[in-house]
Amino acid sequence: MNPYVTLSIANHVGYIEFFHPNRNSMPSDVLLKLTQTIKDAGEHDDVKVIVLKSGGDRTFCAGASFNEVISIEDEIQGKAFFSGFANVINAMRKCPKLIIGRVQGKTVGGGVGLAAATDYCLATKYASIRLSELSIGIGPFVIEPAVSRKIGKMAMSQMTIDAETFFSWEFAKDKGLYADVFDTTEDLDIAVKSLAEKLSSYNPEALVEMKKVIWKDTEDWDTLLAERAEISGKLVLSKFTKNTLKRFR
Template sequence: MEAYVSLTITNNVGYIEFYHPNRNSMPSDVLLKLEQTITDAGSNDSIKVIVLKSGGNRTFCAGASFNEVIAIDNEVSGKQFFLGFANVINAMRKCPKLIIGRVQGKTVGGGVGLAAATDYCLASKFASIRLSELSIGIGPFVIEPAVSRKIGVNAMSQMTIDTETFFSVQFAKEKGLYAEVFETAEELDIAVSDLAEKLASYNPEAITEMKKVFWKGTENWDALLAERAEMSGKLVLSKFTKKTLKRFR
């Protein structure tokens, strides 16, 4: 199957699904389409609540496209690449609709940032999480504000330093990334749709105002995440990182 981003509307719930055949890794074109789809869903009057999900069974998102990371050869293209996840997170933050995350499997790097940027996240028992960026010479700079906001600086630091560990779904739930964890994808889907349709029946004006309250204090994130993208764009060109990336070609 080819990569895609789709939007389907059922009972006033907008289901946004992204997919990439390489474990749902996210190249720039998919990130751009995801950002635009979230923005469009936020302004669509027939959508009251949004669900963010990915295709496939056991991987929610493998993070940034490794092939694109390896191909970066200047600071401008480096910043532009890392702005991909920054722009999606900011689109989620500024969207006037509540966004429910549906995480059915493992998630790495930028995928953890997407889960953290949802307003409420449900997961399956297979949804372990990992931040591996520091091991290749960069860091999870762009997603850090979203992840730290959701699970706290201590848990974020632990994951960032222990780059080789997939932290368990129980860890993610205890730290607040996931609200509930389910045994099967079928149970997860039922819970997601039930919650989303219930929220869709609530006063949309109240939900919009509540979302503003949830995200209070993040008004500087457009500039902050752009600065973080520039930082990552420079580090990916460092001798250490280039040498490390060669091992993955």
């Protein structure tokens, strides 16, 4: 199947779905389309609430596309690639609609950042999480503000340092990344639909004001995440990272 990002609308809920055949990894074109789709949904009059989801059964998002990361040749390209994640997170942050995350399976690196940047996240018991970046020679610099804000600096640090471990859904729920966890994807979808449609019936002005409250004190993230993208863009050019990433080609 080919990669895609789609927006479908039902009962005033905008369902944004992304997919990539390589475990929902995120190359630049998917990140760009996802950013624009979030903006479009935020501006759509018929959309009151947004659900962010991915295609497939057992992987929500595998993070950055290693094939594209390997091909980065200079700092300009490096910053541009990692700015893709920064742009998605900032689009989610600035979107006037509440965003519900639907995490059906494992999520790694940038995928954890996407889950953390939702306003409310539901998952299945298969949705373990991992911040693997340090093990390949970079770090979760771009997504760190969103992850730390959701689960706390100490939990983020624990995951970053223990970079080769998948942390369980129990850990993610206990730290506040997931609001609730379900046994099956079917149960998850029922809960997501119920919550989203309930929220879509609420006063839209109140939802907009609540979104502002949730994201208070993040006004500097346009600059902050761009600076973090520059750090990752430099580190990805290191000999250590290049040699490590060759194993994943």
